[in-house]
Amino acid sequence: MQELTVATPGGSxxxxxxxxxxxxxxxxxxxxxxxxxxxxxxxxxxxVDAGIEQRRFTIGQGEESKDLETVEELCRGFARWGLTRADVVVGVGGGMVTDVAGFAAAVYHRGVAVVHVSTTLLGQVDAAIGGKTGVNLPEGKNLVGAFWQPAAVLCDVETLETLPPREYRSGLGEMAKYAFLGVDRLRDRSLEDAVAACVACKAAFVADDEREQGRRALLNYGHTLAHALETAGGYDLRHGEAVGLGLRFAARLARRLGRVGDGEVADHDTLVDAYELPAALPPGVDDQELLTVMARDKKATTGLTFVLDGPRGLEVVPGVPAEAVAATLAELRP
Incomplete structure (x- = not known):
């Protein structure tokens, strides 16, 4: 068992x-x-056993249940049960569950403690860590949320043994991002060590920039396109699969803008290929729809904004020309 610490201004x-x-x-x-x-x-x-009186609150499956209606239903259920500000919410599940449970905890009584028991690879390496909670709107992913740090996070790698293969690979897509954020030899580590290394990397970003005012935005590498593909809907993609495509896209966009060369693009493709993630956009992708959604990304304050590689490493790059984005999307068509 490895114990790591996430340090924030409000406590660790x-x-x-x-x-x-x-x-x-x-x-x-x-x-x-x-x-x-x-x-x-x-x-x-x-x-799970919290060791105190507990009640199970079940939410729906899929991104369609990650909405304000679900949060309202939870909060009303908490109120009917008599949950107080001194009690605790425990999110048990993947990233969707911890996002929703964390947001409900953040807004119920203006803040109730939350503990996450993460049961998916994607959740363990990313979603359950760092206190970003939120739900989707029809206009985009995670557009409504709050920063609400958990009291603790439990990443039980035993739960990963029962994940369907595609769900596990989806987690690898999120894990792949960390290879470009400084985690060395990711594929050579044991599963426990790989998860712990990703947690340690994210913890460092969170400690440095809890509310994503600067450096923490780099954790969104590959996510601008990924979130647009998920929001546009109708595509058979899991989150980590979309992130894998987002990593391929970001490398190619950086090359088109003269920030990196062919070697960096090949490095991205090699890692994403090793995790058996999609190599091409789904058929029938609507470029204009993706551009519209990407322009609403929460990082975007000055035109289309992406996290891109470059001579100084990953950076947030605003004002990317739409023509360059469209041309790069064309590179990934099947």
Whole structure:
């Protein structure tokens, strides 16, 4: 079992990574909490014991349930049960669950403690860490949310053994991003060490920039296109698969803008290929729709904005010409 620390201006919290981490939940429930609202999904087989009175609140599957209506239903359920500000919400599941549970905790009574028990690879390496919570609008992903740091995060690698292969590969797409954020020898590490290394990398970004006012935005590498593909909808893509395409796209866009050469593009393709992620955009992609959605990305303050590689490493690059983006999308057509 590895214990890491995420340090923020508001305080620090532990992240436990290892087999059986979910069984340590009772140790990490905030002192004084009398009730735990367990937010999860019907498809998640993992039970947890908070060591105090608890009730299960089940939310729907898929991105269509990651919305304000779900948050309202949760908060009303908390109120009917009598959950107080002194109690705790426990999110058990993947990134969608921890995003929704965290946001509900952030807004219910203007802030209730939350602990995450992450059960997917994507959640363990990224979504459950760092306190970014939120839900989608029809206009874009994660456009409504709050920064609300958890009291603790449990990353139980045992839960990854039951993931369907495609869901596991989706997590690898999110993991691949960290290779370009400074995590060395990612594919040579054991699963526990790889998860812990990604957590440590994200923790460093969060400690440096908790509210994404600067450097933390680099954690969105590959996500601008990924979120646009997910928002446009109708494409058979998981989040990590979309991120893999986003990484390929970002490397090619950086090359088109003269920031990197062919070698960097090949490095991106080699890693994404090794994780068996898609190599081409889905058929029938509407460029104009993607451009419209990407312009609404939460990083965008001055025109189309992307995290791109370059001579000084990854940087947020605003004002990217739409023509360059469209031409780069064409490079990834099947």
């Amino acid at each position: 919290y532990p992240v436990l990574v290892g087999a059986g981490a979910r069984h340590r939940l009772t140790e990490l429930i905030p002192v004084g909490a009398r009730r735990a609202a367990i937010v999860t999904q019907a498809s998640i087989p993992w039970e």
